[in-house]
Amino acid sequence: xxxxxxxxxxxxxxxxxxxxxxxxxxxxxxxxxxxxxxxxxxxxxxxxxxxxxxxxxxxxxxxxxxxxxxxxxxxxxxxxxxxxxxxxxxxxxxxxxxxxxxxxxxxxxxxxxxxxxxxxxxxxxxxxxxxxxxxxxxxxxxxxxxxxxxxxxxxxxxxxxxxxxxxxxxxxxxxxxxxxxxxxxxxxxxxxxxxxxxxxxxxxxxxxxxxxxxxxxxxxxxxxxxxxxxxxxxxxxxxxxxxxxxxxxxxxxxxxxxxxxxxxxxxxxxxxxxxxxxxxxxxxxxxxxxxxxxxxxxxxxxxxxxxxxxxxxxxxxxxxxxxxxxxxxxxxxxxxxxxxxxxxxxxxxxxxxxxxxxxxxxxxxxxxxxxxxxxxxxxxxx
Amino acid sequence: xxxxxxxxxxxxxxxxxxxxxxxxxxxxxxxxxxxxxxxxxxxxxxxxxxxxxxxxxxxxxxxxxxxxxxxxxxxxxxxxxxxxxxxxxxxxxxxxxx
Ligand code: SF4
Ligand code: SF4
Numbered sequence: 001x002x003x004x005x006x007x008x009x010x011x012x013x014x015x016x017x018x019x020x021x022x023x024x025x026x027x028x029x030x031x032x033x034x035x036x037x038x039x040x041x042x043x044x045x046x047x048x049x050x051x052x053x054x055x056x057x058x059x060x061x062x063x064x065x066x067x068x069x070x071x072x073x074x075x076x077x078x079x080x081x082x083x084x085x086x087x088x089x090x091x092x093x094x095x096x097x098x099x100x101x102x103x104x105x106x107x108x109x110x111x112x113x114x115x116x117x118x119x120x121x122x123x124x125x126x127x128x129x130x131x132x133x134x135x136x137x138x139x140x141x142x143x144x145x146x147x148x149x150x151x152x153x154x155x156x157x158x159x160x161x162x163x164x165x166x167x168x169x170x171x172x173x174x175x176x177x178x179x180x181x182x183x184x185x186x187x188x189x190x191x192x193x194x195x196x197x198x199x200x201x202x203x204x205x206x207x208x209x210x211x212x213x214x215x216x217x218x219x220x221x222x223x224x225x226x227x228x229x230x231x232x233x234x235x236x237x238x239x240x241x242x243x244x245x246x247x248x249x250x251x252x253x254x255x256x257x258x259x260x261x262x263x264x265x266x267x268x269x270x271x272x273x274x275x276x277x278x279x280x281x282x283x284x285x286x287x288x289x290x291x292x293x294x295x296x297x298x299x300x301x302x303x304x305x306x307x308x309x310x311x312x313x314x315x316x317x318x319x320x321x322x323x324x325x326x327x328x329x330x331x332x333x334x335x336x337x338x339x340x341x342x343x344x345x346x347x348x349x350x351x352x353x354x355x356x357x358x359x360x361x362x363x364x365x366x367x368x369x370x371x372x373x374x375x376x377x378x379x380x381x382x
Numbered sequence: 383x384x385x386x387x388x389x390x391x392x393x394x395x396x397x398x399x400x401x402x403x404x405x406x407x408x409x410x411x412x413x414x415x416x417x418x419x420x421x422x423x424x425x426x427x428x429x430x431x432x433x434x435x436x437x438x439x440x441x442x443x444x445x446x447x448x449x450x451x452x453x454x455x456x457x458x459x460x461x462x463x464x465x466x467x468x469x470x471x472x473x474x475x476x477x478x479x480x
Contacts, residue, residue, distance in 0.1 A: 008420065054406075054408035056406060082404065109400040109417045148417075176473055179418075218471050219471055219476075224418070
């Protein structure tokens with residue numbers, strides 16, 4: 001059958017709580033509550049099992065992982081296990097003392113997200129007043145503490161005009177690396193697709209800007225660039241293949257092959273509270289369903305790229321076609337490809353609708369750009 | 383042109399703080415761990431990378447390898463410079479002048 005080589009990396013979604021409300025947040029529409037989160041001991045046990053299995057890297061993510069008061073302890077536990085630790089954060093809850101504590105615990109890298117190159121756009125898109133200025137300050141503190149820094153820039157039609165300024169911001173803040181990622185359309189991003197999707201011309205211009213900057217800044221700044229699938233000819237190798245390299249552990253302990261996998265109905269997910277991680281990796285229905293090439297329909301089944309891109313993204317196949325077991329429509333060879341092209345063209349040509357900000361309960365999310373901090377869902381411990 | 387990576391005999395290559403060369407016991411191979419990325423250096427690359435300790439100059443690394451591998455110094459010099467340049471552009475190493 002589909003024998004599973006051990007995973008390389010574990011994404012620990014410590015919590016879904018976050019003070020920001022990005023309309024492209026990769027968290028599910030149904031956010032998990034604080035009361036259901038794994039406790040410190042459970043996470044430490046999971047990291048131990050992961051290290052035994054052969055996992056090399058742990059990415060602390062969320063939500064906003066720094067909401068967890070035990071983050072330093074979790075970082076230190078991973079360090080003791082020889083795991084590489086990376087913090088993916090919006091930064092707004094960090095201060096100098098906390099950054100020193102995390103550095104002292106052995107944290108090896110910080111990925112700090114920015115919503116735009118400047119305050120007005122950044123605070124509007126993140127739905128959090130004062131967020132941008134705070135991020136700039138936190139970036140400086142991270143570097144001052146001697147920690148390595150990547151800036152994560154999620155780009156879309158409402159901030160692409162500032163792309164050159166975003167790159168300058170990364171240079172100015174002495175980042176080692178910048179990740180420029182076009183929004184991926186599932187979860188909140190799918191809900192807000194019409195407000196986010198760029199035109200083909202905008203995408204081409206962005207790609208040219210990134211390529212020129214990459215050449216110019218060789219040895220100064222490393223670039224990672226993720227293009228939007230809707231304009232691709234071949235899909236990306238999503239997660240490096242389903243159940244091949246990555247595990248994603250949700251705040252409650254459910255284990256997913258990718259953070260969006262729960263958008264696919266009918267998959268059964270197991271929890272670290274019920275079964276050992278290794279068993280879940282090797283036998284869980286969610287992992288076995290699309291692992292390898294056995295599940296593939298044509299044209300993937302007989303395609304010479306089937307072990308390069310693994311048929312693309314299952315969540316995207318489901319989002320567009322209603323069937324997760326079809327070829328990713330991002331692929332030109334898929335009979336659904338025309339649909340994705342038309343969606344992209346029609347939506348990007350129209351004026352963008354208002355954002356549906358991320359919040360607890362998708363239906364209850366506020367649609368107007370409310371900038372006050374007080375109405376922030378999920379910010380406090382419940 | 384790019385002034386970021388200029389390498390000569392006196393350059394001192396070292397690892398960026400977030401790039402970790404570690405032995406992967408499960409898979410029995412050396413790995414450079416980086417955020418969202420792994421590099422798997424081959425044997426020759428490993429010989430060079432393990433000497434990038436922030437003290438040794440390119441010249442000293444080449445001397446050590448020339449002694450060990452019995453190959454002409456200028457050939458090794460070319461290889462070492464190329465590799466250091468490449469890993470510097472990938473953000474794994476950086477160099478400072480002595
Ligand atoms: S709301 Fe924004 S900052 Fe918060 S978890 Fe989602 S994408 Fe990250
Ligand atoms: S047909 Fe399938 S395997 Fe071939 S390129 Fe398209 S998605 Fe990849």
